[in-house]
Amino acid sequence: ETAVFQTPNYHVTQVGNEVSFNCKQTLGHDTMYWYKQDSKKLLKIMFSYNNKQLIVNETVPRRFSPQSSDKAHLNLRIKSVEPEDSAVYLCASSPRTGGSSQNTLYFGAGTRLSVL
Amino acid sequence: SQWGEENLQALSIQEGEDVTMNCSYKTYTTVVHWYRQDSGRGPALIILIRSNEREKRSGRLRATLDTSSQSSSLSITAAQCEDTAVYFCATDSNTDKVVFGTGTRLQVSP
Numbered sequence: 001e002t003a004v005f006q007t008p009n010y011h012v013t014q015v016g017n018e019v020s021f022n023c024k025q026t027l028g029h030d031t032m033y034w035y036k037q038d039s040k041k042l043l044k045i046m047f048s049y050n051n052k053q054l055i056v057n058e059t060v061p062r063r064f065s066p067q068s069s070d071k072a073h074l075n076l077r078i079k080s081v082e083p084e085d086s087a088v089y090l091c092a093s094s095p096r097t098g099g100s101s102q103n104t105l106y107f108g109a110g111t112r113l114s115v116l
Numbered sequence: 117s118q119w120g121e122e123n124l125q126a127l128s129i130q131e132g133e134d135v136t137m138n139c140s141y142k143t144y145t146t147v148v149h150w151y152r153q154d155s156g157r158g159p160a161l162i163i164l165i166r167s168n169e170r171e172k173r174s175g176r177l178r179a180t181l182d183t184s185s186q187s188s189s190l191s192i193t194a195a196q197c198e199d200t201a202v203y204f205c206a207t208d209s210n211t212d213k214v215v216f217g218t219g220t221r222l223q224v225s226p
Contacts, residue, residue, distance in 0.1 A: 004158070033213075041124045041202055043159070043216040056213050090158050094214075103208045104149065107158025 003027045006091050006108035013081055014116050021076045021111045023091030031055075031096040032074040033105065034066060037088040049074055050096070078113075086115045124202070125220040129195055136191040137220045139205030148181055148188040149206040149214065159204055159216075163190070195224045
């Protein structure tokens with residue numbers, strides 16, 4: 001039963017366009033994440049937010065920017081997409097509390113981006 | 117086994133066989149997660165083993181952890197077709213990010 005909702009499921013766009021992906025979780029978790037999954041299924045963390053505050057910002061191009069209006073929502077905007085941005089973008093949440101090691105992630109189904 | 121910059125591993129077995137997937141990690145971790153990802157869906161946690169545990173069982177799943185060699189394994193007993201998925205190990209060093217291995221694609225045929 002999905003409790004992390006991502007929209008859209010798929011998006012096809014051209015190089016240079018701007019795209020925006022939405023993510024909402026109804027689990028009451030404090031922490032949300034964006035992961036990028038490439039064609040080889042490799043999962044790499046991009047950003048992490050705890051209660052609307054950015055806490056992890058991996059080395060990603062500056063054209064990527066996360067946006068959080070409240071702890072249940074974490075969107076991802078990509079300005080001027082490049083071909084290498086083609087991937088599945090996975091949003092996740094976790095009930096992480098300070099110092100807890102039980103950082104179980106609950107993922108959405110992902111948004112597949114194709115850049116032509 | 118999975119980790120680092122290795123490509124996605126692939127295993128193909130027949131229904132009823134046992135299978136073990138290995139994972140070696142490079143940094144300190146307090147827990148190793150094992151996730152499975154079905155086609156078109158996000159990964160979902162299937163078993164979690166803490167650094168003070170050597171073995172953990174859940175149904176047909178068995179996870180092991182050896183912190184001295186920084187390795188973990190996931191075994192599935194009597195695999196079934198519905199076990200077909202990509203399996204990931206992931207580490208959590210009590211920071212704010214969970215780091216995933218490269219994954220193992222398991223195909224179980226009837």
